Amino acid sequence: DTEVTQTPKHLVMGMTNKKSLKCEQHMGHRAMYWYKQKAKKPPELMFVYSYEKLSINESVPSRFSPECPNSSLLNLHLHALQPEDSALYLCASSLMGGVFRETQYFGPGTRLLVL
Amino acid sequence: SQELEQSPQSLIVQEGKNLTINCTSSKTLYGLYWYKQKYGEGLIFLMMLQKGGEEKSHEKITAKLDEKKQQSSLHITASQPSHAGIYLCGAPQGGKLIFGQGTELSVKP
Numbered sequence: 571d572t573e574v575t576q577t578p579k580h581l582v583m584g585m586t587n588k589k590s591l592k593c594e595q596h597m598g599h600r601a602m603y604w605y606k607q608k609a610k611k612p613p614e615l616m617f618v619y620s621y622e623k624l625s626i627n628e629s630v631p632s633r634f635s636p637e638c639p640n641s642s643l644l645n646l647h648l649h650a651l652q653p654e655d656s657a658l659y660l661c662a663s664s665l666m667g668g669v670f671r672e673t674q675y676f677g678p679g680t681r682l683l684v685l
Numbered sequence: 686s687q688e689l690e691q692s693p694q695s696l697i698v699q700e701g702k703n704l705t706i707n708c709t710s711s712k713t714l715y716g717l718y719w720y721k722q723k724y725g726e727g728l729i730f731l732m733m734l735q736k737g738g739e740e741k742s743h744e745k746i747t748a749k750l751d752e753k754k755q756q757s758s759l760h761i762t763a764s765q766p767s768h769a770g771i772y773l774c775g776a777p778q779g780g781k782l783i784f785g786q787g788t789e790l791s792v793k794p
Contacts, residue, residue, distance in 0.1 A: 612786055615781045674782060676728040
C-alpha cells in the first residue's frame with residue numbers, strides 16, 4: 571500500500587482565519603514533506619521532517635507552521651495567509667529521508683483558496 | 686545548482702500514436718524520477734532510474750537514462766486517453782527533490 575491521504579480536499583479561508591491541513595501515511599515511512607504547487611508550475615518544497623524532526627525549512631514565511639506529532643502524521647497550520655498563498659498543497663512521504671534511492675509518494679493534495 | 690529542462694512543454698497526439706518526452710539536466714544525475722499528475726491532483730510515481738544506460742518499463746511506458754546520466758526520456762507506446770496528464774521529471778539535489786517544468790500531454794480519441 572503506497573497511500574498518502576490528505577484532508578481536507580478543498581479549503582477556502584479568509585486572511586484572518588486559522589486552519590490546518592492534515593496528512594497521514596501508514597507505510598512506516600519516517601520522512602514526510604510539504605510542497606506548494608501553483609498552477610502550471612512544478613511542486614516547490616516547503617518543509618521536510620525526518621524521524622519527526624524538522625530537517626529542511628525552505629525559508630517559508632512563519633504564517634505556515636508545520637507539525638509532526640508522530641511518524642505517521644504531518645500537519646500544516648495556516649494563519650494570516652495572503653491571497654498569493656492560494657495553491658495546491660501536496661504532502662509526500664519516503665522511507666527515511668535520504669533522497670538517493672528513495673521514492674517520494676505523494677498524497678492527492680489540498681486545494682487552498684485564500685480570500 | 687542543478688536544473689532540469691523538459692521538452693516539449695506540451696504535446697497533443699492522436700490516440701494510438703507513440704510519443705517521447707525528454708528531461709535534460711545541467712549536471713550529472715544521481716537518480717531520476719518520473720511522475721504523472723492529473724490537473725489539481727497529486728503526483729503518481731511512475732519510475733526511478735539510477736544507472737547510466739538503465740531502462741525500465743511499466744505497461745506501455747518506458748523510461749531510459751542515458752550513459753552520461755544527463756538526460757532521460759519517457760516513451761509511451763500506442764497512447765491512450767488515460768495517458769493524458771502532466772509528466773514531471775525529478776532529481777535529488779541537496780537533500781530535496783527538484784522538478785522539471787512538466788510536459789502536458791493531451792491524447793485525442
